[in-house]
Amino acid sequence: MATNATIETLLNRRSIRKFKDEPIDDDATATLETVAQHAASSQFLNDWSAIRVSDPAIKARLAEIGNQPYIATAPLLYVFVIDEHRNAHIAQRKGIDPTSDEFHLKYSYRFTQAQNDAVLALHAMETAAYSLGLGGVILGSLLNDIPALIDLLNLPEYTYPVLGLALGKPDQEPTLKPRMPRSMQFFDNTYPADDDGMLEQLPDFDNKVHQYYDLRQTDRPVDAFSDQIASVSRQGVSGKTLLDKAAAQGFQLDK
Numbered sequence: 001m002a003t004n005a006t007i008e009t010l011l012n013r014r015s016i017r018k019f020k021d022e023p024i025d026d027d028a029t030a031t032l033e034t035v036a037q038h039a040a041s042s043q044f045l046n047d048w049s050a051i052r053v054s055d056p057a058i059k060a061r062l063a064e065i066g067n068q069p070y071i072a073t074a075p076l077l078y079v080f081v082i083d084e085h086r087n088a089h090i091a092q093r094k095g096i097d098p099t100s101d102e103f104h105l106k107y108s109y110r111f112t113q114a115q116n117d118a119v120l121a122l123h124a125m126e127t128a129a130y131s132l133g134l135g136g137v138i139l140g141s142l143l144n145d146i147p148a149l150i151d152l153l154n155l156p157e158y159t160y161p162v163l164g165l166a167l168g169k170p171d172q173e174p175t176l177k178p179r180m181p182r183s184m185q186f187f188d189n190t191y192p193a194d195d196d197g198m199l200e201q202l203p204d205f206d207n208k209v210h211q212y213y214d215l216r217q218t219d220r221p222v223d224a225f226s227d228q229i230a231s232v233s234r235q236g237v238s239g240k241t242l243l244d245k246a247a248a249q250g251f252q253l254d255k
């Protein structure tokens, strides 16, 4: 495989959940935020924002919502959000009424477009952080209680939380988590018709995953990939519906 510093950074990335109690300096923070802004943005809508959380009380509440204590210990913590609020105001200044049907930034296509942009920006920031010797973890757990999160961060109409990102100087060295064989995830031209063929290398991958130890639970290896998928496929997600919560923020995702 070809290699260079960027590829090394990407291939050595692993989630870091324990941070040294050292602040991230302003230069590094500015660099990371500028990098995030340089990610691609569909139609150049710039339809995301990020809340930089430094207030210990808000961090503590986020850790509660995410049910993950390390969230509160992150020296640098962001919540990335879909943001059509800013664009609503910009459009309003040009004579568009954001409450009217003429305002299309509240519809599903724009919502997913903004979500994509937010994720790309977050990922650029994550990669840049690793390239500076920092580490971090993406936080889907903040979405455990979206209304509480919206309330805590004062997220206004036409905004919606996407993901958190906790960053800091690593205070742990987890081993790299195995990835599935490339042939299971990259297909030529069309999706393969032969499901069994696609899963031919699954037993080998199951074994590799089962040999991995998660630092959050070091007393036993993690379950084989197949067992993880079976278990998650049975996990209830009924409280995690989108349409109602997005509607409360002004979005109309049925359109």
Ligand SMILES: Cc1cc2nc3c(=O)[nH]c(=O)nc-3n(C[C@H](O)[C@H](O)[C@H](O)COP(=O)(O)O)c2cc1C
Binding pocket: 013, 014, 015, 016, 017, 066, 068, 137, 138, 139, 140, 141, 142, 163, 176, 177
């Ligand atoms: C969208 C997304 C949400 C995630 N949410 C969490 C989270 O809430 N808490 C956590 O500890 N890890 C979270 N992770 C990290 C994944 O568990 C991790 O990336 C995966 O297990 C692979 O491990 P690695 O990052 O060490 O390679 C999240 C990752 C992604 C992409």
